[in-house]
Amino acid sequence: MTGERQPAGPGSGALLGPADVRRLATELGVRPTKRLGQNFVHDPNTVRRIVAAAELRGEDVVVEVGPGLGSLTLALLPVCRAVVAVEIDPVLAERLPRTVREHAPDLADRLRVVPADALRVTAADLGEPVPTALVANLPYNVAVPVVLHLLAELPALRHGLVMVQAEVADRLAAAPGSRTYGVPSVKAAWYADLRRAGPVPRTVFWPVPNVDSGLVALTRREPPSNVERDKVFAVVDAAFAQRRKTLRAALAGWAGSATRAEEILRAAGVAPSARGEQLEIADFARIAEAAQER
Structure with a gap:
């Protein structure tokens, strides 16, 4: 594309290894906290x-949530136009x-750091150029809300890949009728097609978490209905609040x-004896439309 920044070569910049991660953490006095869901990736092969x-x-302009010490950031910078890193920890955001200047000086101008909470960050906070892709190692405790908030x-944002707790990955990518299908699966499907993109062992993190992780790839698609999203989501919430009951x-x-x-x-063409776990997002949209029409 004319005028667009071209990606640097694959050898641009050095990635962080285990010794680098621990050195940076010691320098900053950082002790990873469960409250912020901080588990830093220290394996270069994993970020590649x-x-x-x-x-x-x-x-692509990539929005990265929770860049931490910069392991994934350094791997992203050579292959995209820019990285907008959203970091809630002010110490990590400042460092x-x-x-990046130390490890990839020729790519430093591609980075923009936004010290903010990803659950509250707005498009205006992220500035121009606007992000077109989401790539992040998401904190386990807020992964689903962050994905839904950023997609909204x-x-x-046209595509992306997130690393989340394996159980969360299963929920996000679940299909109707599966045991893990629920509210996160349905609401995420309003915005995008999601699929599992592979497992990630716990050993690539410091500190080592108690669970494994998984990758989820997403591709934006148009909503299945013109009815207001909040009205559809209200139906979803009600259907799964009493999961074992029939929709009636x-x-x-x-x-x-x-x-x-x-x-x-019945007006929506959905059997009253069905359960929420059997329905796709388009079915919930038809229910909301039928309620609106009636």
């Missing part, structure tokens, strides 16, 4: 694998540009009565 699986293009807030019973409170819920379900 993540970047390769993300299938980034040279014109990251210097780390940043419509220019589970949606009674949302609709006003079980009889009313059955009328809406």
Whole structure:
């Protein structure tokens, strides 16, 4: 593309190894906390694998959530136009540009650090150029809310790859009818197609977490309906609040009565005896549309 920044060569910049990660943590007095979900990747092969699986293009602007000490950041910079790193820890946010200058000085101008909470960050906070891809090692405790928030807030995000707890990866990528299919699966499907993109062993992190991780790839798609997203999500929440009940019973409170819920379900072409775990996002959208029309 004319005028677009071209990716640097694959050898640009040096990645962080275990000794580098511990040295930086000691220098900054950083003790990883469970509250912030901090587990730092210290294996260069893992970050290379993540970047390769993300299938980034040279014109992509990547938003990275929780860059930490910079392991993944350094692997991202050579293959994209820019990285917008959102870091809630002020100490880590301040140190990251210097780390990039030390390890990849020719790529330092591609980095922009935003010291903010990813759950509250806005498109205006991230500035221009707008992010087109999400690649991140997400804190376990906020992974799903962060993904949903960024997909809602940043419509220019077209694709991405996130590393999350293995159980969360299963939920995000689950299909209707599976044991792990639930609210995260349905709401994420409003924005994108998601799939598992491989496992990540716990040994590549410091400190070593008690669980394994997994990669989830996402590709943006158009919402399945023109009805307001919040109205569809209200149906989803009601259906899974009482997961074991039929939709006729589970949606009674949302609709006003079980009889009313059955009328809406039939109008939407959904069996009142079905359960929420059997429905796709398009089915929930039809229910919301039927309720709106009636």
